[in-house]
Amino acid sequence: MPSLREAQKQLTRDRIVERALKLFTEKGYAATTIDEIAAAAGTTRVTFYAYYPSRYDLMRDFMARVNAVLDRENGPGLASTAPELVDVVRAGKLSGILDWLESRAALWPDFRPYLDVLDEAAAVDREVRALLKDWREEVISDLIRGMQLAGRFSEETHHVRGMLAFTQLNYISTLWTSRRFDPNRDEALGVLAESWYHLLCDED
Missing domain, CATH: 1.10.357 (Tetracycline Repressor; domain 2)
Structure with a gap:
């Protein structure tokens, strides 16, 4: 069973992915910025890169x-x-x-x-x-x-x-x-x- 910390990390990862998918679908892959994804996910650019370096x-x-x-x-x-x-x-x-x-x-x-x-x-x-x-x-x-x-x-x-x-x-x-x-x-x-x-x- 995952720890609370691991579960929270997975929730953050899922939220980033869900918001990224929505933005990519609406705006296009090339037109969507990392800052926009981070903001939509309720996090920061630094946090985004902690989960996804690229x-x-x-x-x-x-x-x-x-x-x-x-x-x-x-x-x-x-x-x-x-x-x-x-x-x-x-x-x-x-x-x-x-x-x-x-x-x-x-x-x-x-x-x-x-x-x-x-x-x-x-x-x-x-x-x-x-x-x-x-x-x-x-x-x-x-x-x-x-x-x-x-x-x-x-x-x-x-x-x-x-x-x-x-x-x-x-x-x-x-x-x-x-x-x-x-x-x-x-x-x-x-x-x-x-x-x-x-x-x-x-x-x-």
Whole structure:
């Protein structure tokens, strides 16, 4: 059980992240200053830097929160960061793919805003760009692992298949964030599931 001091530190960290997310969403990543974030969080610039020595450290926390929501393991060198996704691809069932996509779509309100900020930050910050690229490659590697375990498709096509599948999912979830197709989410997920099935599972 965390000590009172540790709990207070976590509350401060959470407050900084929440206010930063709101400001980045409203004003944009580049236009938001550290002073504005600190003031919105009810703290000081000095306190902000005690928790986050740089904007990059704040973005790393954003990414950690995305992984926590998605129940993805942190850390390079793991055999898989999301075993459930590997299993779904290996099984190769359209119904299983759709169920997995729907379970992730239910979490979009919790993690997609963080990813949107990370995408925007990546456009102006090389370190964040590398962070986001590594995360995307982790997701793609899980898709690849599922195909490998199933002995499906040639190795030469695995990465492009995984990349296309991830890009499709990212695009659909980005559209949802911008509220361009919220009423048609189920239809979009159905189409996406069929596309994933043909890309990752169907060799006929």
